[in-house]
Amino acid sequence: MTTATTPQTQPDAPAGGGKSAWRGRLEQLLAFAGLLVIVVFFSIANDNFRTFSNFTAILFSTVVIGTLALGTTFVIITGGIDLSIGTGMTLCAVMAGTFLITWNLPLGLGLLLTVLFGGLIGFVNGFNVSVLGLPPFIATLAMMLVAQGLALVISGSAPIYFNALPEFSKISTGELIPKVPNGVLVLAVLAILSAILLTRTLFGRYTFSIGSNEEATELSGINVRKWKILIYTVAGLFTGFAGILISARLGSAQPATGMGYELQAIAAVVIGGTSLTGGRGSIIGTIIGALIISVLNNGLRIMSIPQEWQNVILGLVILAAVYADMARKRSA
Amino acid sequence: MTEPATAVAPDHTSTPLLEVRGVAKSFPGVKALQDMHLTLRRGEVLALVGENGAGKSTLMKLLSGIYTPDEGEFYFDGAPYQVSGPKHASETGISIIHQEFNLMPDLTVAQNIFIGREPRSGGFFTNDRALNRRAAELIERLQLPLDPKQNVGTMTVAKQQMVEIAKALSYDGRVLIMDEPTAALNDAEVATLHELIRRFVTPETGVIYISHKMDELKAISDRITVIRDGRYIDTLDTKSTTMKEVIARMVGREITSDARPENVRGDRPVILSVNGLSTKHLLKDVSFELLEGEILGFAGLMGAGRTEVARAVVGADPITAGTVSLRGKNISVGNPAQAADLRIGYLSEDRKHLGLLLDQTVNANIALSSLSELFSKAGFVQDRPMRVRSREYVKSLRIKTPSISQTTKNLSGGNQQKVVIAKWLLKDCDILIFDEPTRGIDVGAKEEIYRLLNELAEGGKSIIMISSELPEVLRMSHRIVVMSEGRVTGELSAAEANQESVMHLATLRPDENVADAEELGLEPPPVVPTSVHTTVVETTDEEEATP
Numbered sequence: 001m002t003t004a005t006t007p008q009t010q011p012d013a014p015a016g017g018g019k020s021a022w023r024g025r026l027e028q029l030l031a032f033a034g035l036l037v038i039v040v041f042f043s044i045a046n047d048n049f050r051t052f053s054n055f056t057a058i059l060f061s062t063v064v065i066g067t068l069a070l071g072t073t074f075v076i077i078t079g080g081i082d083l084s085i086g087t088g089m090t091l092c093a094v095m096a097g098t099f100l101i102t103w104n105l106p107l108g109l110g111l112l113l114t115v116l117f118g119g120l121i122g123f124v125n126g127f128n129v130s131v132l133g134l135p136p137f138i139a140t141l142a143m144m145l146v147a148q149g150l151a152l153v154i155s156g157s158a159p160i161y162f163n164a165l166p167e168f169s170k171i172s173t174g175e176l177i178p179k180v181p182n183g184v185l186v187l188a189v190l191a192i193l194s195a196i197l198l199t200r201t202l203f204g205r206y207t208f209s210i211g212s213n214e215e216a217t218e219l220s221g222i223n224v225r226k227w228k229i230l231i232y233t234v235a236g237l238f239t240g241f242a243g244i245l246i247s248a249r250l251g252s253a254q255p256a257t258g259m260g261y262e263l264q265a266i267a268a269v270v271i272g273g274t275s276l277t278g279g280r281g282s283i284i285g286t287i288i289g290a291l292i293i294s295v296l297n298n299g300l301r302i303m304s305i306p307q308e309w310q311n312v313i314l315g316l317v318i319l320a321a322v323y324a325d326m327a328r329k330r331s332a
Numbered sequence: 333m334t335e336p337a338t339a340v341a342p343d344h345t346s347t348p349l350l351e352v353r354g355v356a357k358s359f360p361g362v363k364a365l366q367d368m369h370l371t372l373r374r375g376e377v378l379a380l381v382g383e384n385g386a387g388k389s390t391l392m393k394l395l396s397g398i399y400t401p402d403e404g405e406f407y408f409d410g411a412p413y414q415v416s417g418p419k420h421a422s423e424t425g426i427s428i429i430h431q432e433f434n435l436m437p438d439l440t441v442a443q444n445i446f447i448g449r450e451p452r453s454g455g456f457f458t459n460d461r462a463l464n465r466r467a468a469e470l471i472e473r474l475q476l477p478l479d480p481k482q483n484v485g486t487m488t489v490a491k492q493q494m495v496e497i498a499k500a501l502s503y504d505g506r507v508l509i510m511d512e513p514t515a516a517l518n519d520a521e522v523a524t525l526h527e528l529i530r531r532f533v534t535p536e537t538g539v540i541y542i543s544h545k546m547d548e549l550k551a552i553s554d555r556i557t558v559i560r561d562g563r564y565i566d567t568l569d570t571k572s573t574t575m576k577e578v579i580a581r582m583v584g585r586e587i588t589s590d591a592r593p594e595n596v597r598g599d600r601p602v603i604l605s606v607n608g609l610s611t612k613h614l615l616k617d618v619s620f621e622l623l624e625g626e627i628l629g630f631a632g633l634m635g636a637g638r639t640e641v642a643r644a645v646v647g648a649d650p651i652t653a654g655t656v657s658l659r660g661k662n663i664s665v666g667n668p669a670q671a672a673d674l675r676i677g678y679l680s681e682d683r684k685h686l687g688l689l690l691d692q693t694v695n696a697n698i699a700l701s702s703l704s705e706l707f708s709k710a711g712f713v714q715d716r717p718m719r720v721r722s723r724e725y726v727k728s729l730r731i732k733t734p735s736i737s738q739t740t741k742n743l744s745g746g747n748q749q750k751v752v753i754a755k756w757l758l759k760d761c762d763i764l765i766f767d768e769p770t771r772g773i774d775v776g777a778k779e780e781i782y783r784l785l786n787e788l789a790e791g792g793k794s795i796i797m798i799s800s801e802l803p804e805v806l807r808m809s810h811r812i813v814v815m816s817e818g819r820v821t822g823e824l825s826a827a828e829a830n831q832e833s834v835m836h837l838a839t840l841r842p843d844e845n846v847a848d849a850e851e852l853g854l855e856p857p858p859v860v861p862t863s864v865h866t867t868v869v870e871t872t873d874e875e876e877a878t879p
Binding site for chain 1: 419420433434436438439452457485
């Protein structure tokens with residue numbers, strides 16, 4: 001931290017250790033501060049915003065995007081991207097309908113199979129990226145289309161309703177804690193598990209390591225291929241969770257939806273300070289990013305700002321967040 | 333070399349720690365190493381020196397298992413040594429610190445040191461407390477000023493270097509190989525590094541220290557092995573040798589070609605004058621003048637800052653101090669496009685990535701820089717005049733291509749280079765900066781390029797030629813600017829320049845004065861009449877020739 005910097009002798013060293021060591025945290029603080037600012041702003045601007053039921057509504061609306069964003073955080077930290085999570089989620093929802101309604105499997109088994117199916121989608125992505133060496137953008141773009149098509153094929157292009165299975169809907173809409181939808185609890189649990197996975201395990205360590213310098217990681221004797229497959233598989237598991245959560249909330253699996261969720265999730269990750277070039281990121285940041293998106297959508301809607309403008313504002317927020325990331329990179 | 337202090341059986345101590353026997357390695361078209369020998373004794377620091385491209389890095393990569401040798405064997409501690417990869421090498425006891433660091437900038441010092449060997453709890457969970465403790469112990473033992481929890485990316489290069497060393501030593505290795513470890517360090521940091529090396533060396537360990545900084549070799553090494561053109565040349569005892577001898581062996585090719593720079597004249601007007609040029613990272617107070625119609629050579633070792641000078645002059649990198657003036661008028665160049673408008677063209681060393689659109693036609697490449705100026709009308713490209721001019725240049729530069737519609741990547745290296753030249757000539761550049769103009773070009777084509785350069789200079793173009801091939805610099809340059817570590821360490825006239833004088837300046841630490849150089853056993857650059865010094869040089873061409 002007390003590095004005496006001698007610029008002429010260090011062509012590629014960032015100057016001054018101390019400041020930059022704080023940068024990562026500072027950025028999370030900034031994202032958090034940003035969240036606070038917009039919450040305060042909407043609270044002052046509109047009475048209907050600052051009600052308990054509205055806050056739970058905001059949290060509830062964060063559940064699906066938040067879950068997708070958690071999984072894709074791992075992928076983005078490796079420097080990759082996963083575009084298949086949106087339609088992958090839909091395919092998982094359709095599979096949940098197939099397992100639980102069409103095949104009439106027991107609830108627990110059906111849920112397990114759904115999550116595993118999501119993992120399978122992720123595994124294929126991981127295989128394509130790390131074994132076949134396809135660029136993540138292309139591999140997951142292809143998977144996005146495959147999943148979209150399969151969801152329609154398997155469901156016969158018609159929604160699958162879970163009316164026969166009221167238990168299922170409780171996963172999202174039940175209230176184990178009064179007035180807090182279960183979906184919010186699920187997201188909280190998944191977030192905590194993700195944070196542990198990212199910061200306390202080899203899996204997380206190598207996720208950062210690969211994103212930071214893949215070649216050096218490989219040369220350090222780490223099986224980068226294997227870990228990348230695992231990382232994409234984990235992202236896939238989260239699409240499974242998201243598929244369950246969204247269909248439980250809607251009471252049906254809607255095969256024609258899903259496209260666009262991946263971009264919202266990626267936006268949440270990026271707003272939360274995870275670097276698209278890899279190496280840096282955090283779960284708490286991703287959750288804050290997802291909340292910022294929800295709060296913006298909710299607050300702007302309450303203020304009767306048209307949907308079109310909500311998109312414009314969200315777009316500008318993403319630009320600002322990514323620019324902040326780039327600016328910090330350049331100054332480092 | 334120091335005698336082992338402990339009483340060990342003599343036959344044991346006489347077994348070299350590491351031995352390279354007759355190793356050869358070829359790449360398509362290039363014999364990188366041939367019949368290489370090297371012996372690292374127990375308890376010594378062996379310096380390995382050679383010019384750019386002598387084969388040092390190839391040897392390192394063979395030792396670390398990144399490449400496998402075509403012929404020959406390695407012996408470690410008397411036993412044959414075959415290695416599958418860097419981690420295996422480290423575990424066997426041979427740790428290698430490459431010139432380019434293998435660190436993860438976003439991880440902490442401790443995480444980097446023990447990557448792949450993390451202390452765990454419960455198999456899958458990392459035990460960061462144990463990790464940081466082990467790192468702290470290691471750092472303590474090595475007496476390094478490092479914080480185990482600091483992110484490596486936030487540290488200076490010197491400290492990153494220390495992390496690499498700590499990582500290497502954490503394997504309890506017996507052989508430590510360092511490739512240009514001081515390239516980015518200042519004097520104090522070099523001293524710290526040397527101290528570290530001395531502490532590492534015991535009667536059971538050894539260090540191979542690759543460097544071309546002569547003063548450092550004198551300070552740290554016991555013996556010096558010289559390699560040249562991928563071959564073993566000689567091993568000298570550091571104490572009883574002079575740096576002059578070392579340099580002589582580094583460059584010592586005998587001279588066959590008598591080609592000399594053409595049209596050398598001192599009475600030309602100055603066209604470009606650079607004064608006190610500095611950049612944020614490397615360049616310090618670089619000054620030189622380019623005369624009209626001359627070929628000004630830029631010599632120096634890898635990383636000396638020659639390319640950086642070119643990039644700064646054409647505005648590709650920002651300058652922090654200094655002025656550039658063109659025909660006596662100060663100019664400020666913000667980007668290469670402005671440089672091109674001032675008729676200064678930069679021909680990058682990375683021709684395939686930065687000089688050409690390989691998938692496009694010869695015609696498209698030649699016209700690229702002049703499109704808006706010469707070949708567009710209301711935004712539409714004027715195809716016919718473009719093709720006419722391209723054909724002219726294909727003819728006048730003798731570019732061998734079936735037609736101007738040929739895709740550029742199908743041309744040979746030499747002809748590709750000519751396409752780049754044509755592009756800048758069409759732009760009517762007065763100043764052409766060639767960065768490694770003959771890199772990747774075979775012998776015959778090199779001659780062609782040389783001829784072209786001479787013709788251009790004769791025709792009034794002013795040329796800066798950056799080259800790592802000393803013979804090429806000597807042969808072509810009217811004057812030679814020599815750089816080392818971001819500074820100009822000397823300027824030589826064609827008559828003064830020879831391999832020794834250039835190499836001496838190129839290996840100088842810039843703060844040294846001439847007295848230091850004499851201490852190292854070097855005479856001041858000799859002024860030799862050309863007739864005596866028919867010593868220009870045969871290049872390594874036969875190895876690179878891949879027609």
